[in-house]
Amino acid sequence: xxxxxxxxxxxxxxCIKCRRGxxxxxxDRRPGARLYDNLKSSDVPDGVTVTPxxxxxxxxxxxxxxxxxxxxxxxxxxxxxxxTDVETLLGGAALYRETTDGLIPWRxxxxxxxRNCVARVPPLTPAKEAANG
Amino acid sequence: xxxxxxxxxxxxxxCIKCRRGxxxxxxDRRPGARLYDNLKSSDVPDGVTVTPxxxxxxxxxxxxxxxxxxxxxxxxxxxxxxxTDVETLLGGAALYRETTDGLIPWRxxxxxxxRNCVARVPPLTPAKEAANG
Numbered sequence: 001x002x003x004x005x006x007x008x009x010x011x012x013x014x015c016i017k018c019r020r021g022x023x024x025x026x027x028d029r030r031p032g033a034r035l036y037d038n039l040k041s042s043d044v045p046d047g048v049t050v051t052p053x054x055x056x057x058x059x060x061x062x063x064x065x066x067x068x069x070x071x072x073x074x075x076x077x078x079x080x081x082x083x084t085d086v087e088t089l090l091g092g093a094a095l096y097r098e099t100t101d102g103l104i105p106w107r108x109x110x111x112x113x114x115r116n117c118v119a120r121v122p123p124l125t126p127a128k129e130a131a132n133g
Numbered sequence: 134x135x136x137x138x139x140x141x142x143x144x145x146x147x148c149i150k151c152r153r154g155x156x157x158x159x160x161d162r163r164p165g166a167r168l169y170d171n172l173k174s175s176d177v178p179d180g181v182t183v184t185p186x187x188x189x190x191x192x193x194x195x196x197x198x199x200x201x202x203x204x205x206x207x208x209x210x211x212x213x214x215x216x217t218d219v220e221t222l223l224g225g226a227a228l229y230r231e232t233t234d235g236l237i238p239w240r241x242x243x244x245x246x247x248r249n250c251v252a253r254v255p256p257l258t259p260a261k262e263a264a265n266g
Binding site for chain 2: 013053055056057058064066068074075076117118119120121122
């Protein structure tokens with residue numbers, strides 16, 4: 001895809017506080033932090049930044065990440081496992097980065113993304129109407 | 134609060150496609166659209182814009198809105214009713230607007246917000262570390 005090289009960057013936010021419903025001893029590294037570690041030690045696609053964040057407040061349905069980028073819808077995905085979903089996430093982030101609006105075509109969209117979208121938020125756009133008008 | 138007048142604007146995004154788990158005849162106005170109507174016909178706080186959006190993808194847990202503003206965490210809230218939660222939403226939006234970071238102090242936070250946060254996404258900030266570094 002010729003647009004790829006010109007694509008704007010994308011950011012993969014990872015909730016590093018997530019316990020993924022497990023009992024974690026106080027001094028153990030949490031599943032969310034381990035997901036972050038595993039992503040950072042993998043082959044992250046060009047133009048994708050992996051960012052640790054504190055609590056995306058999907059605590060009942062973690063691990064949780066968000067994908068965002070300039071001009072694009074932000075997507076929040078849950079039910080991720082720190083060991084088995086790393087490749088899925090990186091592949092999905094690469095596809096997301098190739099979009100201009102954040103909408104990965106349905107047929108290309110990873111199955112996990114199809115089934116575990118927690119919420120999405122539209123890109124910032126110029127106001128279409130006056131405030132409170 | 135003296136900061137109020139200088140506060141940056143806030144935006145209340147309302148999913149107007151939401152069926153709120155109900156069976157809606159094809160030509161009826163959906164609960165999400167009626168929530169939007171009810172908000173717009175109410176006394177919207179200064180500096181708060183109410184914006185209709187198409188599907189925030191919390192379809193199992195609607196009605197759904199998002200609150201966002203410059204420099205602030207974006208919050209997504211669900212389980213709202215188009216008739217009975219309008220005042221709660223407008224009050225919460227006013228409190229949100231008064232914050233600089235989007236974090237309404239816990240004691241002030243509406244009970245509905247405490248119990249029905251679907252997810253939140255941090256504000257855009259300068260990268261703290263090199264991409265993939």
